[in-house]
Amino acid sequence: MATSANPSRDDFAAMLDETLGNEADGGFEGRVVMGTVTGIENDKAIIDVGLKSEGRIRLSEFAPQGQPHGLSVGDEVEVYVDRVENADGEAMLSRDRARREAAWDRLESEFGEGKRVEGQIFGRVKGGFTVDLDGAVAFLPGSQVDIRPVRDIAPLMGIPQPFQVLKMDRRRGNIVVSRRAVLEETRAEQRQELIEKLAEGQVIDGVVKNITDYGAFVDLGGIDGLLHVTDMSYKRVNHPNEIVNIGDTVTVQIIRINADTQRISLGMKQLESDPWDGVAAKYPVGMKMSGTVTNITEYGAFVELEPGIEGLVHVSEMSWTKKNVHPGKIVSTSQEVEVMVLEVDSEKRRISLGLKQAQSNPWDDFAEKHPIGSTVTGEVKNATEFGLFIGLDGDVDGMVHMSDIAWGISGEDALALHRKGEEVEAVVLDIDVEKERISLGMKQLEKGAPAVGGGATDGLRRGEVVTVTVLEVRDGGLEVQVGEDGATGFVKRSDLGRDRDEQRPDRFQTGQKVDAMVTGFDRTKKPNFSIKARQLAEEKEAVAQYGSSDSGASLGDILGEALKGKN
Numbered sequence: 001m002a003t004s005a006n007p008s009r010d011d012f013a014a015m016l017d018e019t020l021g022n023e024a025d026g027g028f029e030g031r032v033v034m035g036t037v038t039g040i041e042n043d044k045a046i047i048d049v050g051l052k053s054e055g056r057i058r059l060s061e062f063a064p065q066g067q068p069h070g071l072s073v074g075d076e077v078e079v080y081v082d083r084v085e086n087a088d089g090e091a092m093l094s095r096d097r098a099r100r101e102a103a104w105d106r107l108e109s110e111f112g113e114g115k116r117v118e119g120q121i122f123g124r125v126k127g128g129f130t131v132d133l134d135g136a137v138a139f140l141p142g143s144q145v146d147i148r149p150v151r152d153i154a155p156l157m158g159i160p161q162p163f164q165v166l167k168m169d170r171r172r173g174n175i176v177v178s179r180r181a182v183l184e185e186t187r188a189e190q191r192q193e194l195i196e197k198l199a200e201g202q203v204i205d206g207v208v209k210n211i212t213d214y215g216a217f218v219d220l221g222g223i224d225g226l227l228h229v230t231d232m233s234y235k236r237v238n239h240p241n242e243i244v245n246i247g248d249t250v251t252v253q254i255i256r257i258n259a260d261t262q263r264i265s266l267g268m269k270q271l272e273s274d275p276w277d278g279v280a281a282k283y284p285v286g287m288k289m290s291g292t293v294t295n296i297t298e299y300g301a302f303v304e305l306e307p308g309i310e311g312l313v314h315v316s317e318m319s320w321t322k323k324n325v326h327p328g329k330i331v332s333t334s335q336e337v338e339v340m341v342l343e344v345d346s347e348k349r350r351i352s353l354g355l356k357q358a359q360s361n362p363w364d365d366f367a368e369k370h371p372i373g374s375t376v377t378g379e380v381k382n383a384t385e386f387g388l389f390i391g392l393d394g395d396v397d398g399m400v401h402m403s404d405i406a407w408g409i410s411g412e413d414a415l416a417l418h419r420k421g422e423e424v425e426a427v428v429l430d431i432d433v434e435k436e437r438i439s440l441g442m443k444q445l446e447k448g449a450p451a452v453g454g455g456a457t458d459g460l461r462r463g464e465v466v467t468v469t470v471l472e473v474r475d476g477g478l479e480v481q482v483g484e485d486g487a488t489g490f491v492k493r494s495d496l497g498r499d500r501d502e503q504r505p506d507r508f509q510t511g512q513k514v515d516a517m518v519t520g521f522d523r524t525k526k527p528n529f530s531i532k533a534r535q536l537a538e539e540k541e542a543v544a545q546y547g548s549s550d551s552g553a554s555l556g557d558i559l560g561e562a563l564k565g566k567n
Contacts, residue, residue, distance in 0.1 A: 055091035099135030116162040138175035194223040225264035234308030275308035311351030362394035363433045398438035495530035
């Protein structure tokens with residue numbers, strides 16, 4: 001019998017009921033709903049959420065591992081409907097998924113308000129750890145576990161504790177949390193409370209917690225302060241461990257509190273009497289005393305006069321004779337030295353000391369033992385283009401200018417006669433203690449040479465015009481001699497004539513005789529001559545003699561007549 005193409009009334013009702021039922025059931029999927037526990041079988045709970053069939057959820061989803069589930073028949077619980085009906089005709093439900101969805105809703109709200117959340121660290125993953133936030137799983141980076149690196153995470157596992165949500169993405173299911181942020185915030189709050197109880201100038205006890213090259217960190221009861229090495233003692237401290245050790249209880253004074261950075265600066269020397277009080281009266285300028293070299297630098301050496309009082313011996317004040325040498329070649333650390341106070345600046349806490357001033361001046365000693373005109377013996381230390389440097393008694397040097405090496409030859413030829421290391425004799429021509437210069441002469445010791453400091457120069461007078469013979473022509477002027485065996489002297493380049501074109505040494509020749517005026521004597525009583533001064537004196541005389549006539553003659557005519565008369 002053929003089946004009717006038109007459905008019966010009962011079939012239509014069944015189809016309608018099925019359609020309506022499917023729409024109602026379909027509205028449950030993907031939602032968190034309330035369900036009732038209707039039974040517990042083995043390791044599963046049977047849950048009725050009002051669908052055609054019940055669903056089953058493992059009891060482990062209702063309690064952490066190893067803990068009782070605590071469910072009873074009739075209890076109402078929130079579950080997540082994954083599917084209304086599976087292949088076995090049962091509803092597919094999940095307690096974990098329900099907890100996650102609820103947790104995400106709560107976390108999004110708390111994250112937006114900046115609140116802390118509570119969770120438990122339960123696992124380790126690459127780069128960090130996993131945290132259970134009451135159903136939602138978050139990632140805790142290793143760097144965000146604690147303020148300082150944590151070697152053993154075990155004591156922190158499974159313990160409910162607060163976290164700060166740093167980032168969350170519900171679509172991707174990512175949550176990043178930080179335990180460190182919570183600790184830092186809590187620590188900052190605690191530090192602020194402690195800082196408010198402290199005041200600058202307050203004296204307090206603390207425990208040395210850590211030591212660095214620049215100071216020590218002292219625990220003041222929950223907050224650290226820095227005791228800088230320069231504030232440990234008035235005396236020089238090379239390293240903090242010379243004064244304190246880790247674990248020491250120290251009494252310190254609070255020097256400064258920075259409310260913005262919450263940094264505290266501490267001091268120990270501030271609790272001692274300041275050795276710089278009255279230092280100017282205690283160490284007057286010119287006072288000599290002993291001290292200990294504490295530090296050596298490129299520019300000098302520091303000498304401790306007493307604990308807390310140091311002075312600087314600049315490199316220029318270290319030795320009378322050793323110039324341009326490193327201070328370490330003159331003194332050594334811990335060496336006892338005698339020094340003289342040169343300057344005291346109490347405000348800047350500076351004392352300038354002299355090492356060489358505490359010793360006799362070798363230039364004074366030499367001048368006392370070897371007056372001008374005395375003969376000395378020494379070794380040629382160095383030969384330069386202008387003379388010889390001779391090593392003398394007292395570790396001082398004297399110089400023989402090339403014009404004072406030998407008679408009758410040029411300075412260059414005279415220099416070529418001597419070599420470094422040679423022992424020579426010389427006469428002292430001049431000593432300048434202030435400039436630390438000793439002028440020597442070797443040719444003055446030759447047979448027949450005029451005596452230094454007197455003799456042939458005694459008959460000359462300032463302003464006298466004499467005839468001199470050119471002994472040597474130099475770039476700077478002429479070396480000349482009065483007569484055949486008279487005094488020798490020098491005519492500077494600027495004194496060779498009135499006009500610039502006359503002031504050329506090369507217009508003179510050795511052996512040439514010229515008239516010059518005696519303009520003065522140097523410290524060795526050696527005369528200075530001037531052709532220019534002679535010319536000016538002659539012009540003045542001519543004007544005085546012929547200038548009074550009413551002839552109307554010019555200055556040139558007057559000078560011409562004067563010179564004609566002299567000829």
